[in-house]
Amino acid sequence: MNVINADDVIQLLGVIGESKIDSFCLELLSLKLQVNKHRNIEDDIDRESSEVKAAHEGLVPIRAPVLGLFCIAEHHGAPPFVEVGQIVEQGAVLCLIDVLGELHAVKADLPGRIRGISALDGQMVEFDQQIFSLEKIEQQ
């Protein structure tokens, strides 16, 4: 039987996070995993529909420029770079992607409001995976 490791748990959380599941419980040997989601409209994005939604609402997808670990904050425990609903300037750092210890900053190409974050902190994101959706705002 395969052993579940920390990476598996992170992947599982990612899958749950992206799905419409509200509540999840897994018991396996000495592991008990309980997940309850508080749902907001902004959080209700799964990978496939986020593209459609983005196009529909004129949202701009922001994609991972490299594969690596998604870091919503500068380090563990620090406040996140951005939150859903936040307005960001062009060039603002939205997250870091950690590729074997080398940190790549992902910046907003344009000013806007963060409408969705579709990756979990510490989760691996793939090349070109959508990680944010941004609502364009005209800069005054």
Place this chain on the structure above:
Amino acid sequence: MERHISRIFIANRSEIAVRIIRACRELGIESVVAVSQVDQDSLPARIADRAVCIGSAPPAKSYLNVNAIVAAALGSGAQAIHPGYGFLAERPDFPEFCERYGLIFIGPKAENIRQMGDKLFARKMVTSLGIPVIPGSELVTNVKKAKGVAKKVGYPVLLKAAAGGGGRGMKIVREPKDLSSNFLEASAEARTAFGDDRMFIEHYISNARHIEIQIIGDHAGNIVHLFERDCSLQRRYQKMVEEAPSPNLTPQLRKEMCEAAVSIAQTMGYVSTGTIEFILDQDENRFFFMEMNTRIQVEHPVTEMITGIDLIHEQIRVAAGHPISFKQDQVKISGHAIECRINAESPGADFRPSPGVITQWDFPEGNGLRLDTHCYRGYMVPPNYDSLLAKVIATGSDRSMAIENMQSALAKFTVSGIDTTLPFHQYILQNEDYRCNRINTSWIENVLLKEYQSLSSAGK
């Protein structure tokens, strides 16, 4: 020391990725495959337990992108990486990098790869074991030195650009009077093509067969050979048809070559699958070490078909620290196997690549037939990578049966939407020289292609 492998990250694409995923399935191991952006809908992506997009289409951004591959393997929870063949399979720093991050590299030790990648080191090591190497030289920098070396090495000679490879930057010189001009031309061409005019000289064996011995080693120091493959049918140093065993190889030569291969692998403390390539001079009936490939090879299926041994299974077992699952005396040749490498190329147009959408892909069922492929009807063959579409493998109780089964398979194998080398393979198989085994490594280019091309243009 045994290490548990429950998930393998496959850092490759196309038919070899499918092959490795299949082996993982059979062993109850989870498979995660790396895909570039254009391979996201490929067959490996569909059949692996998980596909991870590592970069954009160009190999440098994807299948050669070491950081992305190792990060993806770690991020997907794999314990081991299989490099396949090509790409990173023979870069000695890659297994070292894997080791740094606690990942098992399914292949030889970095040191083995490095040693055999240095052609001068390989020649010295093999010579010290008393195994013949092709008479040749160190680097030759001027005409005077070239003349001396050529005389020593013996005409005809092959002038080779040190920075060349895959057949590029090579000139055959048959007589001493032609050496000067050819040497100057070759080094000038090399300077233009590679930015490096350094040359070396080898004796040219004009009536040669390419015979390679498959070996496998484990961490306990066991080395076993799985006999030979004959890969003499080549065009521009690319193998087109391979078979096992080598037709007409005497038992004595087979024994000597296998023993030589094992002794090379043993001296190196070699681990995993590897292939020692020899040139057999058919005129002198002598063999010479050419080089060693420190990876699983494209043509491994023919060895599997005649021995009944699954080489990818063994690679994975060995990587996990287990010993090879069989002893030398259990390896037997049974029957004959032939493999045709079908490429997306137009044989009538100088083998120009033919990428595009496959609109029909029908391979026949049959006893003793095997198809290793990643293609299917509707698949878009991308232009970014090599053109191998499939390996058709046919077996028989003897060579004539195998040829007959291969001809029947090729005749029924229907591919539309792109050009393939199928018609050229059919042309090879029906040829009398091939069937009677009167061939050598220059046969396709010097004899068959000329006939085929005049047929093609006559048909226009």
